[in-house]
Amino acid sequence: MTQDHLEIHSALQGDVRAYAALVNKYQSMVFVLVRSVCRSAEDAQEVTQDVFLKVYQQLHTFQGNASFRTWLYRIAYNTAISHIRKSKTRGKAEDAYTRDVTYTGGEADEEPDLQREARYEQLRSLVEALPPQERMLIELYYYKELKMEEVAYICGMTLSNAKVRIFRIRQKLQEAMTKA
Amino acid sequence: MDTLRNFFEDERNRREKEAAVMMPAGDRIASMIAKQQQSKHRNRWIAWLSGSLGFAIVAAVAGLYFREPLAVACRWAESFAGGVSDRIAEIFENIKLTLFSWGTGISPAAGMGIIEKATSEITGWPVQVWYVVFLAAGVGLLLGADRLVRHRKPV
Numbered sequence: 001m002t003q004d005h006l007e008i009h010s011a012l013q014g015d016v017r018a019y020a021a022l023v024n025k026y027q028s029m030v031f032v033l034v035r036s037v038c039r040s041a042e043d044a045q046e047v048t049q050d051v052f053l054k055v056y057q058q059l060h061t062f063q064g065n066a067s068f069r070t071w072l073y074r075i076a077y078n079t080a081i082s083h084i085r086k087s088k089t090r091g092k093a094e095d096a097y098t099r100d101v102t103y104t105g106g107e108a109d110e111e112p113d114l115q116r117e118a119r120y121e122q123l124r125s126l127v128e129a130l131p132p133q134e135r136m137l138i139e140l141y142y143y144k145e146l147k148m149e150e151v152a153y154i155c156g157m158t159l160s161n162a163k164v165r166i167f168r169i170r171q172k173l174q175e176a177m178t179k180a
Numbered sequence: 181m182d183t184l185r186n187f188f189e190d191e192r193n194r195r196e197k198e199a200a201v202m203m204p205a206g207d208r209i210a211s212m213i214a215k216q217q218q219s220k221h222r223n224r225w226i227a228w229l230s231g232s233l234g235f236a237i238v239a240a241v242a243g244l245y246f247r248e249p250l251a252v253a254c255r256w257a258e259s260f261a262g263g264v265s266d267r268i269a270e271i272f273e274n275i276k277l278t279l280f281s282w283g284t285g286i287s288p289a290a291g292m293g294i295i296e297k298a299t300s301e302i303t304g305w306p307v308q309v310w311y312v313v314f315l316a317a318g319v320g321l322l323l324g325a326d327r328l329v330r331h332r333k334p335v
Contacts, residue, residue: 016213020206027206028199035195045202052209053216123187142188173184 004068012059019059023052026072033073034080036139037132039087047083051076066153070146073154077136084132119177126176130169137162138169 010018031048038044055075062071127135133155140151152162243250 016210020210023206023209024204031199032195
């Protein structure tokens with residue numbers, strides 16, 4: 001039994017401290033994923049909190065078929081998508097990829113690569129124009145630690161469907177890059 | 181191709197830097213969960229109490245309003261229960277007599293045997309009762325088959 005499973009077992013027995021340890025361990029991971037569709041870091045923190053509250057309520061349904069990390073990613077994905085839907089109805093703009101106040105665009109001591117920055121700027125606006133589901137799908141695809149099957153599971157798709165959609169998104173981004 | 185990969189990796193690194201300055205949220209979320217559970221527990225108690233109280237009030241008012249038909253129904257139930265208990269007593273008496281006759285070899289002088297009694301009882305049932313019996317048996321079979329199919333072990 002892994003440490004995660006022990007902590008989940010303790011949390012299910014009512015040990016909230018064990019759950020707090022799980023939260024501390026995974027909060028950055030969840031934050032990084034949901035930040036890709038949230039307009040600000042504060043929004044992303046709020047969604048991360050919602051994710052962990054939801055996870056606690058659904059912890060008894062975790063069967064261990066997938067790893068806890070993958071299962072958590074799936075809940076984070078769904079929570080972020082529903083958050084985006086709600087914020088769209090409230091008329092908020094989604095500008096997760098545009099620079100906010102906290103973003104400095106790289107290390108201060110690095111020599112600025114203007115050409116790369118321009119390309120990234122262009123990519124940011126392209127990715128921002130994608131629907132949130134596609135945005136998160138392509139994000140997850142570039143996570144080194146996730147297998148393609150896990151990405152499909154997180155997004156609630158079949159493996160073949162996920163592959164096709166990723167192929168189309170990459171094609172779309174590359175075409176837009178070459179046109180510009 | 182590499183541009184895309186580099187872009188997404190850089191974006192992820194940027195967000196990881198944002199995440200690194202976040203305070204650990206474990207204790208805060210744990211206290212929120214504890215509060216939620218307390219309020220859930222309290223709400224459940226309130227729901228149970230108000231539900232029970234509401235039911236008691238409705239039952240009392242209905243009892244007062246329908247006291248005459250209720251008295252008739254109670255009398256009918258009483259006579260029905262009396263009839264049923266008489267039947268049961270009779271069946272037990274028959275069982276006792278049958279067991280006695282098997283044990284001693286002495287046939288009781290009075291009345292029919294238990295099997296005959298039961299057979300005559302069942303053949304006397306109206307057809308509607310048989311419908312219900314067969315319907316219940318059919319539903320039971322279907323539920324049993326459904327359970328077997330659902331809980332079958334993978335080969």
